[in-house]
Amino acid sequence: MINKLYPKNPILLVDDETMALSSYELSLHTCGINNVISCKDSRHAMSILERQDIDLVVLDLMMPHVTGQDLLGSIRDLFPHIPVIIASGKDDVDVAIECMKVGAVDYLNKPINCDELIERVKRAVENKEFATEGNDELSLSSLMHEQQDGYNSEIFKDIITRNGQMLGLFKYVEAVAKYDKPVLITGETGVGKELFAQAIHRASGRTGEFVAVNAAGLEDNMFADTLFGHCKGAFTGAISDRRGVIEKAQNGTLFLDEIGDLSLASQVKILRLLQEYEFSPLGSDENKKSNARIVLATHRNLHDLQVSNKFRKDLYYRIATHHIHIPALRERSEDIILLMDYFLDKIINSMNKEVDGYHCDLLPMLKKYHFPGNVRELEAMMYDAISNTESRLLQPNVFQNHIKRNLSKERSLQVTGQFERGDEIRSCSFTSNIFEDDIATVLSKLNKLPNQKEMMKALTQEALNRTNNNQRAAAKILGISPQALNARLKGSN
Numbered sequence: 001m002i003n004k005l006y007p008k009n010p011i012l013l014v015d016d017e018t019m020a021l022s023s024y025e026l027s028l029h030t031c032g033i034n035n036v037i038s039c040k041d042s043r044h045a046m047s048i049l050e051r052q053d054i055d056l057v058v059l060d061l062m063m064p065h066v067t068g069q070d071l072l073g074s075i076r077d078l079f080p081h082i083p084v085i086i087a088s089g090k091d092d093v094d095v096a097i098e099c100m101k102v103g104a105v106d107y108l109n110k111p112i113n114c115d116e117l118i119e120r121v122k123r124a125v126e127n128k129e130f131a132t133e134g135n136d137e138l139s140l141s142s143l144m145h146e147q148q149d150g151y152n153s154e155i156f157k158d159i160i161t162r163n164g165q166m167l168g169l170f171k172y173v174e175a176v177a178k179y180d181k182p183v184l185i186t187g188e189t190g191v192g193k194e195l196f197a198q199a200i201h202r203a204s205g206r207t208g209e210f211v212a213v214n215a216a217g218l219e220d221n222m223f224a225d226t227l228f229g230h231c232k233g234a235f236t237g238a239i240s241d242r243r244g245v246i247e248k249a250q251n252g253t254l255f256l257d258e259i260g261d262l263s264l265a266s267q268v269k270i271l272r273l274l275q276e277y278e279f280s281p282l283g284s285d286e287n288k289k290s291n292a293r294i295v296l297a298t299h300r301n302l303h304d305l306q307v308s309n310k311f312r313k314d315l316y317y318r319i320a321t322h323h324i325h326i327p328a329l330r331e332r333s334e335d336i337i338l339l340m341d342y343f344l345d346k347i348i349n350s351m352n353k354e355v356d357g358y359h360c361d362l363l364p365m366l367k368k369y370h371f372p373g374n375v376r377e378l379e380a381m382m383y384d385a386i387s388n389t390e391s392r393l394l395q396p397n398v399f400q401n402h403i404k405r406n407l408s409k410e411r412s413l414q415v416t417g418q419f420e421r422g423d424e425i426r427s428c429s430f431t432s433n434i435f436e437d438d439i440a441t442v443l444s445k446l447n448k449l450p451n452q453k454e455m456m457k458a459l460t461q462e463a464l465n466r467t468n469n470n471q472r473a474a475a476k477i478l479g480i481s482p483q484a485l486n487a488r489l490k491g492s493n
Contacts, residue, residue, distance in 0.1 A: 011125070012058070013025065013036060013038045014042055014045045014057065016042065020060075020112075028121060042071055046071070055125055056124050058117075059075075059086055061086055080356035081357070084105060086107040086108070102391060103393045106123075106124060158198065159199065163335055169326070172322075177200050187327070189373060190373045197295045204253065207251050224266070230283050234284075247290070249290075254295070258297070267312050271318060274318050336366055339379075343379050343382040359394060362394060365399065365403075
């Protein structure tokens, strides 16, 4: 019986020590990684890479003839898609770090622990398979060609996804786009609500323009002027007639974003437009007809706003005939690699930078992150990382800095228990899973774990430190009542 080879393409081990090579190969074989090639003479490594496809190179730094550092440079130039793990002695750490900047995905300190070798190799191979799968599926034309399962891919050309729920929304969009009723799009900030509105416009076949207006921050008169336009002399400064966006969108689509931020007075104006399909420019008694398709969007919870009498129920029922809710990025983590590849191509072309891919730790790290800013946040992270990289591979550090800043902000919000959006202040609690990685990291560095009493005392003191000894705020952080905190403090004295 012939065992199946794993991975699909071999792992190349390059080291001038025969015993080390034998040990590495045996360790990998025992855990099922049996497709391995050993190379004792570094001068032959490049010819092996030229003859066959290789999934991963494990490269010793200090070798005669051709050093690992020189080999890494050649591999990065000629085979940038192949990940390289550097093996370095204690005296080579600075050189190993330089190699990481050049493009190595990881490094191991010699003498190498076999369990650590297995773990790092598995991780690098799995990430390469994951990245390759993403590249295959997102070579954008092939991805969109593949997605032609019951809908027109050209309509959704700007939306990068392979998530089943998202693909289901594509079919729903095509089904409702041909009708004239309003469409309500909901979802968190940054999920792509306007992209879906544009897709609805394309699917509708309308010949007019797609006109977008962000309603957030527009007071009543400004909103009415923006929407309906005005006549000359309607108010001070109205020196000529001006068409509103509803007139510009004739025979097309009007997209009103952030309608959850509108005042009740402005909501009445939209309700009349939807009921009567007519409007009057400011300063005019003439009613004009509109045939624009209206698509509306918000990141706010309209049900909660209705309960607090901040959103009209009659308007909600009028606009929610067709409702599209876009899932958050953390609910479709399979899209992260597709979006990263898309943004990578887009950004390096605009910046004229040379970046080949990602460090092996980056994708798993991002899949654990909750992305409060969704796709827009990921794009901003990619811009920042590519702008600051000096390596051919994107390193995790810039992304980690962004995540730490965001978590710090969320922690401070948790202390106050409130945050503000527009004119609304509501209580906010963040689930513990946001901080699980930080807690695990701290605990892993302790030689001795504290007992429960010691842990509770330390947590209590930290909560008091963060709130300047405000016991009510500290109790909120700890998830207990102020009375329980007071009893705990008395018991510790």
